[in-house]
Amino acid sequence: xxLGMASAFARAGANVVVMxxxxxxxxxxxxxxxxxxxxxxxxxxxxxxxxxxxQVSAAFDVAESKVGPxxxxxxxxxxxxxxxxxxxxxxxxxxxxxxxxxxxxxxxxEFARRLKGRxxxxxxxxxxxxxxxxxxxGDAHSASAKTAVATMTRSMAREWKADGIRVNCVAAGMxxxxxAAAMGGLDQEVxxxxxxxxxxxxxxxxxxxxxxxAFLCSSLAGPISGQVLMIxxxxxxxxxxxxxxxxxxxxxxxxWGYEA
Amino acid sequence: MSNGAQWLAGKVAxxxxxxxxxxAVGEAIVAAGGQVEYGDFCDDLExxxxxxxxxxxxxxxxIDILVHAGTxxxxxxxxxxxxxxxxxxxxxxLDSKFYYSSALANQVIGTDQRASILYLEPASAIDSTSSMxxxxxxxxxxxxxATEWARDGIRVNAITSDVNYEGGLAQLQALGHLATYxxxxxxAYVTGASLGIED
Numbered sequence: 001x002x003l004g005m006a007s008a009f010a011r012a013g014a015n016v017v018v019m020x021x022x023x024x025x026x027x028x029x030x031x032x033x034x035x036x037x038x039x040x041x042x043x044x045x046x047x048x049x050x051x052x053x054x055q056v057s058a059a060f061d062v063a064e065s066k067v068g069p070x071x072x073x074x075x076x077x078x079x080x081x082x083x084x085x086x087x088x089x090x091x092x093x094x095x096x097x098x099x100x101x102x103x104x105x106x107x108x109x110e111f112a113r114r115l116k117g118r119x120x121x122x123x124x125x126x127x128x129x130x131x132x133x134x135x136x137x138g139d140a141h142s143a144s145a146k147t148a149v150a151t152m153t154r155s156m157a158r159e160w161k162a163d164g165i166r167v168n169c170v171a172a173g174m175x176x177x178x179x180a181a182a183m184g185g186l187d188q189e190v191x192x193x194x195x196x197x198x199x200x201x202x203x204x205x206x207x208x209x210x211x212x213x214a215f216l217c218s219s220l221a222g223p224i225s226g227q228v229l230m231i232x233x234x235x236x237x238x239x240x241x242x243x244x245x246x247x248x249x250x251x252x253x254x255x256w257g258y259e260a
Numbered sequence: 261m262s263n264g265a266q267w268l269a270g271k272v273a274x275x276x277x278x279x280x281x282x283x284a285v286g287e288a289i290v291a292a293g294g295q296v297e298y299g300d301f302c303d304d305l306e307x308x309x310x311x312x313x314x315x316x317x318x319x320x321x322x323i324d325i326l327v328h329a330g331t332x333x334x335x336x337x338x339x340x341x342x343x344x345x346x347x348x349x350x351x352x353x354l355d356s357k358f359y360y361s362s363a364l365a366n367q368v369i370g371t372d373q374r375a376s377i378l379y380l381e382p383a384s385a386i387d388s389t390s391s392m393x394x395x396x397x398x399x400x401x402x403x404x405x406a407t408e409w410a411r412d413g414i415r416v417n418a419i420t421s422d423v424n425y426e427g428g429l430a431q432l433q434a435l436g437h438l439a440t441y442x443x444x445x446x447x448a449y450v451t452g453a454s455l456g457i458e459d
Contacts, residue, residue, distance in 0.1 A: 161458070173449070199410030204449045211446045220435030220441075223458055230453040234410045237403045237452045 001127055001175060001209060002076035006033055006043075008210025012218065014072065015041035017063040019056075019107075037087035042067055050077045050103030056110050069120060072217045073111040075104040076127045078145065080257035085140040092177035093141055101152075108156055111164055121164030123217040126153050130173040130232040138249035138256055143219025146171075150228045157226030166225040168216040175204040200233030267444040268294030274312070276301065277329025277352070281380050281424030281435050285327050286447060288436025292444070294325065301356040310357035312367055315357065322373065324442045326364050328357045329380035332425045334350060334414055335388040346390055353394035358401060361416070369387030374413035376443040377405070381420040383456060395420075415451040417442050423457045431457055 002018070010016045010033045019024040033043040045068060048059035051255055062158070064070055068081025078100040083092065091256050115122045129146040136143035153169040160167065174194050176186055195202045215221060230236060247260045271294040286296045302308040316322045330353035336345060361377050368375045372452060381398055382391060398418065401419050406416040419438060423431040433455055441447055442455070 084309045157458075198451060199407045199453060201411050202449075208449045212450070215437075215441050215446070220434070220437040222430050222437070224434050224438060224456075225458055227455050229450070229458075231447075231450045231454055232452075233449050234407045238312070239405045239407055 001172065001177065002074070003029055003032065004175070004206035004210040005076060005127070005213040006075045006210075008021065008207070008214035009072065009074070009177075009217070010034075010041065011092070011210075012214050013040050015067040017067060017070070018041045018043070018045045019048050019050075019063070020045065020151065021047065021049050050107055051098045053068070053106050053110065056106050060107075060114060064114075065164050069118065069119065070111065070114070073107060073122070073123045073124045074127070074213060074217075075107055075124065075149070077103045077107075078127065078142070078149075080139065080142040082136065082138055082177060082249075083141060084250050084255060086250075088141055096141035097145045097148075100142070101148045104149050104152060108152075108167070112156075112160055112163070115165055116163050122166075123221075124153075124165070124167040125216050126167070126169040127213075128153075128169050128171040130171055130230060130236040132171055132228075134236060153228060154226045160211075161225060166221070166223075167260070168214065168221070168225060169228040169231045170209065170212045171228055171232070171236075172209055173204055173230075173235040174198055175206060175209055177206065182239045189196055193252075198233045199237065199239060200235075200236045202233065204231060227253070266293035267440055267446060268292040268325070270320075271295070271324040272315065273325035273327055273443070274299050274360070274364075275316070275327045275329075276356065277327075277380065278331045279329050279380070280427060281419075281421075282327065283357075284427070284432035284436045285380070285439040288433075288440045289325070289327075289443070291436075292440045293387055297323070299360070301351040301352050302359045302397065303351055303355065305359045305362060305402075308356070309366070311364040311436070312360070316367055316420060322367065323364055324373070324375055326360055326375070326377045327380065327439065328360055328377070329424060330354075330357070330394065332382055332391070333388070338389040341390065345360075346395075349388075349390035350394060353391065354397050354401075361405055365405075365409065366412055368414055369409070369412045372419045374455065375415070377414065377416045378439055378442055379416075379418040380424040380439075381454075382416050383420050383422045402454060403452045410451060411425045415448070417447075417450060417452070418454040419456070420454050421457040427457070436457035 018026045030045040046059045048055040128150045132147040157167040167259040209231040264395045299311045402418045
């Protein structure tokens with residue numbers, strides 16, 4: 001998902017710095033962008049753990065020394081896996097919630113301090129998910145974390161409105177890349193299943209996620225701030241009054257599935 | 261768009277309603293290469309069908325996009341509101357939106373044509389019961405029609421913002437860009453969504 005956003009930014013002419021925990025992976029992503037995204041600007045990678053304010057600040061220093069002042073921040077860091085709430089360990093809870101919630105807060109507040117320090121305007125886009133307004137049984141850690149990201153979006157937008165810092169959020173539905181690892185591969189049968197369960201009849205294309213993110217960060221979106229753009233082909237909406245029998249996650253064949 | 265992007269080239273949009281927001285959206289659609297037609301509020305399905313049908317001659321003139329705003333009236337205390345005033349608000353802010361949407365869907369369903377519907381809703385309707393009622397109804401109607409017609413290639417979204425009725429220049433331009441994005445194929449996976457301008 002991060003690469004989808006980064007590709008759209010690069011295609012639109014931005015210099016893109018990819019920040020990740022692994023410097024190698026961040027560099028690989030940057031090289032991929034340079035190769036594929038028809039990037040006119042610079043793309044490179046830098047390492048930081050978003051849970052550590054000092055590392056994030058240092059990464060901003062490195063990034064700004066190479067491309068100049070950063071004016072757009074895309075918060076994409078997050079993890080997810082199917083889990084029964086009563087089986088989520090302290091470590092698992094901390095990993096998912098702190099990467100998404102603390103990470104978004106730490107990176108955003110660092111970014112805002114820098115912008116305010118030099119009197120510059122800027123834009124933030126946060127990556128969230130389609131299940132944030134309904135909850136998601138079998139995903140207590142990420143469902144709560146992703147909703148926190150969406151509600152923080154509103155609060156930060158209000159707080160920094162006078163400073164010209166816009167904060168928006170894209171809540172994505174089924175874009176198979178993200179779910180692939182957790183749901184066991186990406187063969188055609190799995191893709192067809194995903195496509196069939198979404199009201200729109202297909203999964204999302206990564207470019208569509210990128211366009212939404214780039215649009216919100218662009219000057220076309222002028223004063224638009226504090227918004228959560230749901231892009232899910234209708235997946236998050238109720239689809240019937242009568243549903244298949246409810247099976248609790250613990251009794252399902254797969255925790256994120258439907259069948260017993 | 262202001263940068264010359266022809267996101268809606270060849271598309272025909274029908275605009276219904278009042279307010280500076282709808283006007284800004286019309287200008288943005290034209291700037292994005294689209295063609296704009298206007299319709300009056302409808303009080304029944306037949307009226308909407310005759311407007312939509314008048315454009316259904318061939319592919320170049322049939323309606324691809326419906327943008328429907330309402331009206332905003334001075335708030336009236338519920339206990340003193342006449343039935344006629346109540347009905348006018350419901351007609352303009354709810355009924356007409358349903359009739360036009362249904363008329364467009366009836367033209368699109370079962371064909372290769374696709375359509376995008378966008379409602380412009382006020383955000384701060386709290387000062388008037390009639391607006392609160394129509395706002396709630398439209399919130400659910402947006403989601404319901406989005407799901408019901410998703411497989412027919414009809415997308416249904418809303419921009420819920422007071423900018424629709426009292427926006428400044430920059431806000432109205434952003435509204436136009438947002439509307440253009442939502443009605444364009446770039447937002448082909450966005451349906452049932454409601455967005456604002458400023459939270």
